[in-house]
Amino acid sequence: MNDWIEIGKLDDIPRRGARCIQTGSGRIAIFRTAEDRIFAIDDRCPHKGGPLSQGIVHGSQVTCPLHNWVFSLDTGLAQGADEGGVRTYSLQLHGDRILIDAQSLTALSAA
């Protein structure tokens, strides 16, 4: 059932940084941590829509560039006192190829 689509190479993303992929219904931010872990979340802060891909990445968290909410890349949940969360997506790393679960792209357009 699972259909994995390649979206790019690990080195396309700087360590402690992010890149985006465009989908029909919005941008997904792909993060790479200092330890080369990768995560995918919606590129839209639940607070006021800030582009999370533009934030500072620390540990496996990112700080939104607009008003400094901090999100866990793992769970997509806001940390500390802020409440809210963003959708997360499954990724796989095959060698240096980053793959995303195609279903998450289709599910998105169906939603």
Next chain:
Amino acid sequence: MTGKLVVIGAGMASGRMLEHLFEADTRRFDVTLFGAEPRGNYNRIMLSPVLAGEKRYDDIVTHDADWYAAQGVNCRFGQTVTKIDRQAKTVFAGGVETPYDRLVIATGSAPFILPVPGKDLAGVRAFRDLDDVDAMVAASEKPDAKAVVIGGGLLGLEAAAALRGRGMDVVVLHLAGHLMERQLDPAAGYLLQRELEGRGIRIHCKAHTRAVLGTDGVEAVALEDGTVYPADLVVMAAGIRPETRLATDAGIEVGRGIVVDDAMRTSDADILALGECAEHNKTVYGLVAPLYDMAKVAAQTLLGQDAVFRPVQTATKLKVTGVSLYSAGDFAEAEDREEIVLRDAASGVYKRVIIKENRILGTVLYGDTEDGNWFFDLLKRGTDIGQMRDTLIYGQSFSTGAPTDPLAAMAALPEEAEICGCNGVCKGAITSAISSKGLTSLDDVRAHTKASASCGSCTGLVEKLLMATLGDSYNPAAIQPMCPCTELGHDEVRRLIVAKGLKSIPAAMQELGWKTSCGCAKCRPALNYYMVATWPGEAEDDGQSRFINERVHANIQKDGTYSVVPRMFGGLTTAAELRAIADVADKFEVKTVKVTGGQRIDLLGIKKEDLPAVWADLNKAGMMSGAAYAKGLRTVKTCVGSDWCRFGTQDSTGLGVRIEKFMWGSWTPAKLKLAVSGCPRNCAEATCKDIGVICVDSGYEIHFGGAAGLDIKGTEVLCHARSEDEALEIIAALTQLYREQGRYLERIYKWAKRVGSDSIKANVVADPGKRRQLYERFVYSQKFAQVDPWEERVNGKDAHEFAAMADFQMMQAAE
């Protein structure tokens, strides 16, 4: 033995009660805490500073998830209790029943909403909880938004000042003849009104609201006298009512509030009530000080100890930044009372003390509230003031011959003097906690005594007490860690970076024992600045540790697009530059082109992917980044000066251009703005800049330490320079000293206040040798800093920043 304790309401009173309970005995009760708000206990008082943007919600949380977890509290936030069944001993919330052995009702108050037509329209808010604050902030963000605040009491005025501060047009409607009539006499009410009107808030007293008008949402408020004020937001701050509905339905005795005895027991011995919902001895309370006392008593009652609630007098302060106002006790006029009044119209000071038979009954202070606690203390203790009658009104230091030095005055206060009104903490309790528990910081004192932990207006007093008790070993600066990733403060980190020769962020984190693997969004940008400023040409500038604006060299906007501001040296431009800007605006369909407050042009709303192309076009016309995003040199504003102006004494435009050409590209702890005015008429507003130059016949007056943003502050004169060369050397040396000593995000005026202007003058003015060295270090670092970041990126640097990694939009469409 454990029993089931259910608490209804996660507010200030219940939070404090739980603390007392767990401090005494963590195992006695199995606690379930219901809160109608979708969050735990926080310091409600501080919603005003949150609304004003001076604090964040984070800062005012009193109990976080860790705390509840550690105490084993079963949290049911976001759940309103709808019924108490006293026979079955259960409460109902969301259809679920929870049994109790003991129940505590701490439901606070409900805001009083005027029963006028239109009160339910969207856009009508109370001011009670965080959701109200969020809604008000959102309303204030609309351009030209207007607010009408109904109620000119403490809450209404704090809301009005905060909304005005956020740029809204604000009208306050108040029923009585003067503001805060419950706390202020008419004279002080008048002074307060004048101050608020000075800030642009409109005050309408004796206003009878007839209706809120609007169809889908509020549009206006109409008064009985026919006045109509347009409004996008209406804040109802006309009073509060104890929230007693649950108790009434359950058949518990209720008067104005839920009736409790001295031990906080209601008419049902298994049920306690406390906080604003409780009525004790025919009185309900609306300030936290007595509620905290109730919390203590309730905890003791639950623990089976004897305790008695005895109300104390309370004093009121208005938490509006820049307004000092204090009132306590009873200040109504009466036959048998005398009053002493002091007015100083020039400085806007008004003090009034009401006396009966040589004892103080009440006091109202406006403008200068330093002596508030002292008067209040005399009042509460019923001290005979006969001896100092004549000088009483001048305050403590005058009346008691006490020293005017604040530290000595602090030392002279009696041990029982109350320092923190909210929590009823006296001086002795604080000093003994400091000595016996070895406290060294404000946070320690807050944690152990609660002093200064609520409204915070006594923070200055507590700090003085720390200084008086610990002497020189109290250094508030040294113990403020940079962020939660380290125990070290900014100064210590900088010192160690130099001493240990640390040249990268990972090296600094490793050597200085960082507690997190890769820092956080606070420390990484600071460390990156310290690296770049300390080791020019050696340390690598780490883009991933820069805030987005400095990483992509444009300012992020609220919708995720960017603004582009090309440099215009000294505010000068040419027809060719303007043409190139116009072409860019056309080509990239720039929505807004604006002249900035920094004498140049801003192109707003540019898509991130377009940035390199925009820069390429601007570069072609000879323009470079204006660094409008940088913690670095921003602008050098100038006036026309001697070239054209009939008053100009020197070529201010030329000097401004020269300074900007010399200094652009430099990174500084916070942004750095300069200006050069051609004569003391000061058209370039040089005296509110970080560094300013005022040209005079004999040369150049150099100023520093001004501000005109969050704070407004005139500059201080640094020195006089005879030539442009000398002026340039002094300015560069001053900047370099700031680069070396300033803490990240600390503007020049704050740095100067911290290190003292004498020490700055000693380095930059008095010692030409030191000045020269500073100047040379600045010149050296400029060798690496003067690279146009736009040009680098046009040539391919960080290309990954500006393009999506993959695009699946087409694929979606195909499916």
